[in-house]
Amino acid sequence: MNIDYLINITIPMLEGAKMTVLLFFIAIILSIPLGFVFTLMAISKNIVVASIAKGYIYVMRGTPLLLQLLFLAFGLPMIPVVGEYIVMDRFVAASLGFTLNYAAYFAEIFRGGLLAIAKGQYEAAQVLGFSKFQTTTKIILPQMFRIALPAVSNESITLIKDTALLYAVAVPELLHFAQTAVNRDFTIIPFFIAGLIFLIMTLVLTGFFKWLESKLKFE
Template sequence: MNMSEILTTTKALLQGVEVVTILFVVVLIASIPLGFVLTLLSRCRIAPVRWVVNAYIYVVRGTPLMLQLFFIYFGLPYLPVVGKMLVLSGFSSALVGYTLNYAAYFAEIFRGGLLAVDKGQYEAAQVLGFSKAQTIVRIVMPQMIRVALPSVTNESITLVKDTALMYAVAVPEILHYAKVAVSRTANPMAFVVAFVIYLIMNTILQLVFNWLEKKLAY
């Protein structure tokens, strides 16, 4: 494969980069706050709410992401009564599936972050007259974020790599275009280009999160 073919292949793979970037940004923006809400609900004093949320986290974390995507894309339309209203495109199914999946993982990460906050912080906030909401937002969350950020970084990098599973619901992404290029040229160089693209994306992501960790350290 000469330089011209490599450039052509790279241009084709960049179409997949656009899809991956959109999915990554939307899923991260949606799943992080949803994960935090799930963390709070998993500690709720109302037992049925706590049981349902913990069961959800257990099931999602205990089953493959690809299987969850299959269920959303292929299975939901077959549900009785409401199935016809749950027919989603491949990309919409991916957005829903990835968001629900990563929210469960972020919920566990944030739970660990909350457990790392000393109980004395809550007592001090109560003495100072802070409400529960003020305590969470102004005292607990900043400390929790500092503890949870390295794990959030790891999950975010995993999310970039997991976007390769979008092919399961007929969404063309980076690896899809790489496989098409390999089939067309009978040359595996497209996989090398895909490798470099993923590495660059995750390197940029790592640098951004490292910068955030340094900012929060102060």
Template sequence: MSFDYIVSLIKPMLQGAEMTIILFFIAIIISIPLGFLLTVAVNSSFKLLSLAAKAYIYIVRGTPLLLQLLIICFGLPMLPVIGPYLVLDRFVAASIGFIINYAAYFAEIFRGGLLGVDSGQYEAAQVLGLNKWQTMRKIIMPQMFRIALPAVANESVTLIKDTALLYAVAVPELLHFAQTAVNRDFTILPFFLAALIYLLMTVMISLIFNMLEKRIRFE
């Protein structure tokens, strides 16, 4: 295999990786706050809101992400009456699917972080005269995020790898270009190059979260 051939493979695959990275940041930026709001809803004293949030998390976590993407991209437009209004750009539809899915997983991570906060912290906040909002904002939430950060990091790495599912809904991402090259040139090399690019992206994400963990640990 010549160097020029490898370069010709990498160029379109890097374009696909750009799509992967864009989806990753869209999903992370929206699904983490949404996951936290779901955690708040689950712990709400308003029973109907709590049950709705629990049902959402149960259904989303209990069904495959690929199935959810297929429903959003291909199933919703088939609904009677409203179907034509639910036809979305494939990338937009896939982004919505990833946000919906990962928000449920982050909600469970934050719930675990919330349970990990010592109950004595609430009592200490009452002694200090803090109200419920001040207790959550100044004492509980910082500790919750510190506890949840390693799990958030692991889930973020999984998200990078799950972006390969875009291939199934015809979004031209990294795996799409690798598969195209394999079919065209009848060589397995593009798959190895794709694996290397995925590995580099996951290493970068892991390093960023490791720095965050160290920074939080020493604060």
């Protein structure tokens, strides 16, 4: 096993890692605000709105992400009559699947953050003359985000690892190139390199969230 071989198999995997990172950013940027919308719906006093949100969260958290990806990538086109009109690019289908799935998890995280805030905070804001909008944006949301940040951090790290599921819907990402090298060269070295790349990505992500937690702690 020489250096040239390691370089030759690592370069394609790094190209695949670009797809991994792209999916991560798309999913995290879209799922966090969508999750917060579902949180607001779930705690709504409107029974219909709350039931829709709770039902959505239950279904998305109660079924495997892999099943959801397979349904979006391969199942939707098989629906009678309308199937041919909702065929998506595999990467688009995967991005949609990850966004919808993780939005449900973030919704529960944010709901937990809101429930952790004492009711006295709302009453104190009302006494001080804050409007409902000011109370929400200046008092409630900052506290909710601080409370939810550790859970958001853990979920984000899980997301970066779950991107390996792109392999199941035929999107050429990091694991795809690792498996190709293993099958071609009959060696498990590519798996170790793929694992190392994932460890580096999670290390960077962990460091970012630790820095963010320390910043918010003193604000």
